[in-house]
Each structure stands twice: as C-alpha cells, then as structure tokens.
Amino acid sequence: MHARPFRSALYIPGSRPRALDKARTLPVDAILFDLEDAVTPAEKATARETLGHELGAGGYGDRVRIVRINALSTEWGARDAAAVAEMACDAVLLPKVNGPGDVQALTKLVPHLPVWAMMETPGCVFEARAIAAHPAVQGFVVGTNDLAKDLNARVGAGRGELMAALQMCLLGARAAGIVAIDGVYNAFKDEAGLQSECRQGRDLGFDGKSLIHPAQVAVANEIFAPSEEEIALAERQIAAYEEAEAAGQGVAVVDGKIVENLHVATARATLARAAAIRELDAGADATVSAGG
Structure with missing residues (x-):
C-alpha cells in the first residue's frame, strides 16, 4: 500500500486549454494529460504545444502530472x-505496452522521467x-476498454469477463x-454504477480509479480513502496489540x-494513508483558495 494517494486519476485532453485550466482547481490526486485517444490526428501537433505551455x-x-503519449509504433x-x-x-504514460522492451524503448527517448504503463492488451x-x-516503471493504469475490445468481451456490471486480467495486472504491480x-467507468452520469465499480476496484486492491469526467472525482476520492470506521478500527487494533505485547502476549x-x-x-x-490524504486535501484546498 502506497502512502502517497492515487485515489483519482482524471484524463484531460491535451488539446483543450479550458479543460487544462479547470484541472488546476479539481481535487484530483493525479492528472492523466492525454495526447492519445482524446486528441484527433489533426490536433496532435497542436496538442503537444498547448500541453507544454499549460504545464510550463x-x-x-x-497533483501528480502524468502525460499519456501515443504508442511508439504510431x-x-x-x-x-x-x-x-x-x-x-512527473511521469510519462505509455499505451499499448506488451512487454518490458516497450518500456526500455521509451526510456531511451525520455531517460529522466518515470514510466507508467497502460495495461490494455492481452499480451x-x-x-x-x-x-x-x-x-523505470512507477505504476500501472489498466485500460479496460481496450482490453474488452481485444478480448471481444461483453463486459457486464460485475466485470467478471475482465476479472482474470484485472487481477493479473494487480498481482504484477x-x-x-x-x-x-x-x-x-464509461457511464459518467451513472453515479450508483461508478460507486459499485470503485468499491470493487478498492476491494480487489487497486490504489485508485482512472476517470473520464470531473463529476466522477468525488466518488473515487471518497471510496478509495479509508472510512472513519476503518480508521477507528485501525487505532483500536494497534492499541490492543501494543497492550497485549506489553503483557507478553503475541496476539490481541x-x-x-x-489481531x-x-x-x-x-x-x-x-492510518498513514489517511494522514497522507488529509495533507494532500488540505494542500488542494489551499491551492484552490489561492486561485490555482
């Protein structure tokens, strides 16, 4: 479990200055600045310039700033x-990764940045x-839409059709x-469905959820953070164990x-995760109050 929160990772098109500006005010843990799927071929060159200017x-x-490029094969x-x-x-996100060789090829072009891998192919x-x-690899982002396409899968609400792939990616990470x-989660107006899928991802062990709309941020931030009940239980477990240990017992x-x-x-x-989230959220509130 990572102390640095990654509850919410929002995709933002690199070609849209207004969206790039709005992202400065959103309470997300990470921003996935997109030069790939969200940008048309005619906009690719302009998007690079626009994104470079806004990041500068x-x-x-x-917020962790991660740029998704197009596959090196394109x-x-x-x-x-x-x-x-x-x-x-802060990092570069590489799509269509099929093996460590793809990562190695990218590090030759961008040797100073950590790499995140899109896990979106059967290979x-x-x-x-x-x-x-x-x-060089710092994280995975699972590309469930591309996985479903390549598998020819009809994915239902419980994502059973993708479960083997989700767990294999998580095990590797x-x-x-x-x-x-x-x-x-594609249906960005379906809050109940998003809540259910976030809970499933959290319970599987994922650190957070990639998002396609700002309206999804609050749900992901809440569900992928420890609840008050979980924090209270953790505190009681630690206290009981320390008391038992002081009495010469190995369990409580x-x-x-x-325990x-x-x-x-x-x-x-x-508790460390909860503390890190409080600190990050306080910093985000201060940034927004100061006008970004």
Missing part, C-alpha cells in the same frame, strides 16, 4: 516522447510482472511494489477477532 505555466499544485509516438521530455511533468497481462519489474490504478482480540502483527502492519498503513 504551472498551478497544478501537488507516427506520433516518437515526437510525443521528444516533446514530453521537455515538459514540466501485456501475461507480461505484467516483467513490465512492473522494469526499474504488487509483486514489484508499484501503483495500480483501475480502468475507467478486537471485536471478537484475533496479530500482520493486522497491525495493515492498520498502520491505513
């Missing part, structure tokens, strides 16, 4: 990479552990200790359940 202007506060990929190498961003699912183990962000009991050292480790991680 700053004002994004503590006519735009290499030029995107060259442009991103000069941008004021990448089988290579999830190897991709995550590449020293956890084996390497990197961030894992769940795929998008809270609410009728055994061992591994449960205490999880409880401490929960």
Whole structure:
C-alpha cells in the first residue's frame, strides 16, 4: 500500500486549454494529460504545444502530472516522447505496452522521467510482472476498454469477463511494489454504477480509479480513502496489540477477532494513508483558495 494517494486519476485532453485550466482547481490526486485517444490526428501537433505551455505555466499544485503519449509504433509516438521530455511533468504514460522492451524503448527517448504503463492488451497481462519489474516503471493504469475490445468481451456490471486480467495486472504491480490504478467507468452520469465499480476496484486492491469526467472525482476520492470506521478500527487494533505485547502476549482480540502483527502492519498503513490524504486535501484546498 502506497502512502502517497492515487485515489483519482482524471484524463484531460491535451488539446483543450479550458479543460487544462479547470484541472488546476479539481481535487484530483493525479492528472492523466492525454495526447492519445482524446486528441484527433489533426490536433496532435497542436496538442503537444498547448500541453507544454499549460504545464510550463504551472498551478497544478501537488497533483501528480502524468502525460499519456501515443504508442511508439504510431507516427506520433516518437515526437510525443521528444516533446514530453521537455515538459514540466512527473511521469510519462505509455499505451499499448506488451512487454518490458516497450518500456526500455521509451526510456531511451525520455531517460529522466518515470514510466507508467497502460495495461490494455492481452499480451501485456501475461507480461505484467516483467513490465512492473522494469526499474523505470512507477505504476500501472489498466485500460479496460481496450482490453474488452481485444478480448471481444461483453463486459457486464460485475466485470467478471475482465476479472482474470484485472487481477493479473494487480498481482504484477504488487509483486514489484508499484501503483495500480483501475480502468475507467464509461457511464459518467451513472453515479450508483461508478460507486459499485470503485468499491470493487478498492476491494480487489487497486490504489485508485482512472476517470473520464470531473463529476466522477468525488466518488473515487471518497471510496478509495479509508472510512472513519476503518480508521477507528485501525487505532483500536494497534492499541490492543501494543497492550497485549506489553503483557507478553503475541496476539490481541478486537471485536471478537484475533489481531496479530500482520493486522497491525495493515492498520498502520491505513492510518498513514489517511494522514497522507488529509495533507494532500488540505494542500488542494489551499491551492484552490489561492486561485490555482
């Protein structure tokens, strides 16, 4: 579990100055500045210039700034990479990753930036552990729409059709200790459906949710944060275990359940995550109050 929150990761088209400006005021943990799917071929070159200018202007506060380029196999990929190498961003997101070799090719073009990998092909699912183990890779973003297309899957509400792929990507990320962000929920006006899918992603173990609309941010931020009940339970588990340990016992009991050292480790991680979220949210509020 990562102390730095990644509850919400919002896609913003790199070609739209108004959207790029609005992102400065949104309470998101990460922004996925998009040069790929959200930008038409005719806009690709202009989008690079627009995004570079807006990132250079700053004002994004503590939000993690990740730029998604086009795949290196496309006519735009290499030029995107060259442009991103000069941008004021925190990482570059590479689509259509099929193995660690794709990541290595990008690091030759952008050697100073961490890489995030779009996990969106059947091939990448089988290579999830190897991709995550590449020293440049900092996180995964699952591309559920592309996965469903390549699988010819008809994905229902419970996403059972994608569950094997979701868990393989998550296993690879956890084996390497990197961030894992769940795929998008397409029906951005369906709040109940978004809540259900966020809970599923959270319960699977994802760090957060990738989003396609600002209206989805509040739901993801709430669901991927520890609840007050979870924080209170963590505090009670730690206190009970420390009391038992002082008495020479190796386990404690809270609410009728055994609490061992591994449960205490999880409880401490929960409290650290809650503290990091409070600090991040306070900083975001201060940024918005100051006008971005």
